Amino acid sequence: MLHVAGAGVCGCCGALRPRYKRLVDNIFPEDPEDGLVKTNMEKLTFYALSAPEKLDRIGAYLSERLIRDVSRHRYGYVCIAMEALDQLLMACHCQSINLFVESFLKMVAKLLESEKPNLQILGTNSFVKFANIEEDTPSYHRSYDFFVSRFSEMCHSSHDDLEIRTKIRMSGIKGLQGVVRKTVNDELQANIWDPQHMDKIVPSLLFNLQHVEEAESRSPSPLQATEKEKESPTELAERCLRELLGRAAYGNIKNAIKPVLIHLDNHSLWEPKIFATRCFRIIMYSIQPQHSHLVIQQLLGHLDANSKSAATVRAGIVEVLSEAAVIAASGSVGPTVLEVFNTLLRQLRLSIDYALTGSYDCTAGVSTKIIKEHEERMFQEAVIKTIGSFASTLPTYQQSEVMVFIMNKVPLPSSQQSIEAGKAGENRNRLTQIMLLKSLLQVSVGFQCSNMLTALPSAFLDRLLSSALMEDAEIRLFVLEILISFIDRHGNRQKFATISTISDISVLKLKVEKCSRQDTVFMKKHGQQLYRHIYLICKEESNVQAHYEALYSMLMLISIELANEEVVVDLIRLVLAVQEIAQINEDNLTAYNRCALFALGAAYLNLISQLITVPTFCQHIHEVIQMRQKEAPYLLPEDVFVERPRLSKSLDRLGPEVFFWQSKISEVLGGSGYNSDRLSTPYVPQLTDEDRLSKRKSIGETISLQVEVESRNSPEREQRAPAEEITYETLKKAIVDSVAVEEQERERRRQVVEKFQKAPFEEIAAHCGARATLLQSKLNQIFEITIRPPPSPSGTITAAYGQPQNHSIPVYEMKFPDLCVY
Secondary structure: OHHHHHHHHHHHHHHHOOHHHHHHHHOOOOOHHHOOOHHHHHHHHHHHHHOHHHHHHHHHHHHHHHHHHHHOOOHHHHHHHHHHHHHHHHHOOOOOHHHHHHHHHHHHHHHHHOOOHHHHHHHHHHHHHHHOOOOOOOOOOOOOHHHHHHHHHHHOOOOOOHHHHHHHHHHHHHHHHHHHHHHOOOOOOOOOOOHHHHHHHHHHHHHHHHOOOHHHHOOOOHHHHHHHHHHOHHHHHHHHHHHHHHOOOHHHHHHHHHHHHHHHHHOOOOOOOHHHHHHHHHHHHHOOHHHHHHHHHHHHHHHHHOOOOOHHHHHHHHHHHHHHHHHHHHOOOOOOHHHHHHHHHHHHHHHHHHHHHOOOOOOOOOOOOOOOHHHHHHHHHHHHHHHHHHHHOOOHHHHHHHHHHHHHHOOOOOOOOOOOOHHHHHHHHHHHHHHHHHHHHHHHHOOOOOOHHHHOOHHHHHHHHHHOOOOOHHHHHHHHHHHHHHHOOOOOHHHHOOOOOOOOHHHHOOOOOOOOHHHHHHHHHHHHHHHHHHHHHHOOOOOOHHHHHHHHHHHHHHHHHOOOHHHHHHHHHHHHHHHHHHHHOOOOOOHHHHHHHHHHHHHHHHHHHHHHOOHHHHHHHHHHHHHHHHHOHHHOHHHHOOOOOOOOOOHHHOOHHHOOOHHHHHHHHHOOOOOHHHHHOOOOOOOOHHHHHHOOOOHHHHHHHHHHHHHHHOHHHHOOOOOOOOOHHHHHHHHHHHHHHHHHHHHHHHHHHHHHHHOOHHHHHHHHHHHHHHHHHHHHHHHHHHHOOOOEOOEOEEOOOOOEEOOOOOHHHOOOOHHHOO
């Protein structure tokens, strides 16, 4: 009886309980394995929709039951409670949902705090469902700090069981994805882009990107491999990271990228650079294109911050920069283009200092790191490559500005750039010049401009050609390569990579177009400057095969890209002057240098004769080449520009038949309409103050030019032979004599130069004093004749007006001595 009464009392108390509690209790079965009671769940849902003001109480009561079940380890009822919460969330979208959500998040947090992996995964799945719900009303006070921290912790799970560890990590990534989706587009929600959140979210995603489990690569079939790939934390983390970055606005890029840089630093991931490159590829392809330059600026700032880190670390950052620049090509590298290059060039110069000094200039008390020169060299090459990558993304006008900017950084003796004294200073200057010219070459390779006046402005060209007169052979070679890359606009460079005397130019398949008006103007303005530097470079004793190949390419490319008839004439004169350098050998060049110059001239004249197609010119060139093949093969490129050159020491005893003669060439080309007067005039470069850069111009060279001009303008050269009957023998004799006269003239000039170079100072002073005394006496005689002219042989003549007039010899008919003519 008591038992029945007790049951009645309980039943009576149960009937007095609020309806929402009775509805909640009814959804739980007696046996948790039976699952949620669906009919009762429908009643609870209907009640919540009918009386939304009760929703918060329903949530609070469910939360109370769930917490009690968790503490009692009744996990079946925990799952039923979470399922009921999920269904209520999906069904109810009223204004009072906020209070219900608070209870829901409290329950999710309780599950996440559990040490049971299944409960953590259950709570995460419920949170992800909640994150996909679009709420009608915002929440001003809701905080997700706990969820960001807990999900990030789950991403780093180190559970012993691989399968459970993978599930926990994936749940953590999904949870972070849910937090981002829930907060990123709602300005009234907690700002997920704050550094305190980004410093947890981004490293967690990168950690899972970095750790690819070995078990994932052991799938037995392609189908299973695909399923595994879909379930992989790595793939999920990548998708989440892409989604996060894709939602980043302009002002949030910095907070999203900074944790990436810190993570790569902390885990030493710059040195292999594979993972770092992968990360920034994901970043560059995920963010909005107009924000690309912000990422590049972040990387540049990070490079500056690591300026005293190991060379391998800096090289990794620079190579990632290079990759990022290529991806950002469709956009822009930002408004401060020159600042990008300024940063890279500054790092280049710092690396040169590190390599030379062997330290990072560490302060006292701090241990200095060991600097490896080959690592610094690797870093320098990476910087140069990156400069080229950046420049290739720019429009033409900006590339031109960048090249001028780089060239202005090259230290030259004639410029305002600081030139350091001493041996260490010379090494630093040399390395700086080489690295900057390498950078300039990288930019010029990708530079395409049809107008040479635009491509090579005067100030830029002057500084570039000044570098061509430096003593260092490597610097001269870089200058030649840079000029070639500018001039070659049709891809003919590789066709002249090998110097040879080919018999048929058509096999080269050259792309030749008519010289434009802008090119003609460029050559009129800068042609003589180019010729002069080519001539002076040919006189350098330190030239090797690479220099002659570059000179040959440059001569041919000028002939194809920039040449009209006048330019062709000047180039032929220049090559003949180069032949004269080797023939006279005033600069005491080695046998290899002399043979190389002879071979260079033969190869160029062989091709240019086929280009201008004048039969008599082709015949003369062909005859000389054939004669060289028989008598002096060491004057042809096939014997000189090989691994083991076949040279001759008897170059001073060569016969006239193996030389190209200016008189003959001017004669055959003059008959075809070319300017024979210009062709017959030997090329003489006009030396300027700029030539002081070479530091080898002696007084003998200057005198040799004066002697050459004097010999050309002397009256003896103007004297003509008396008239005689013109026969075949007379013509033949005249041709032979002209050759002999040219040889005598060269020998005379060589002796004069040699005398001034090798004779003692006293002998030169005495000789000059005697010449000065003789010159003064001759001038006195001329002044006497001019002031008091002698009477004519016939006495006086009567002028038209009947007055006597003295007859004197006009000044232009007087014969002046050689010393008076300059």
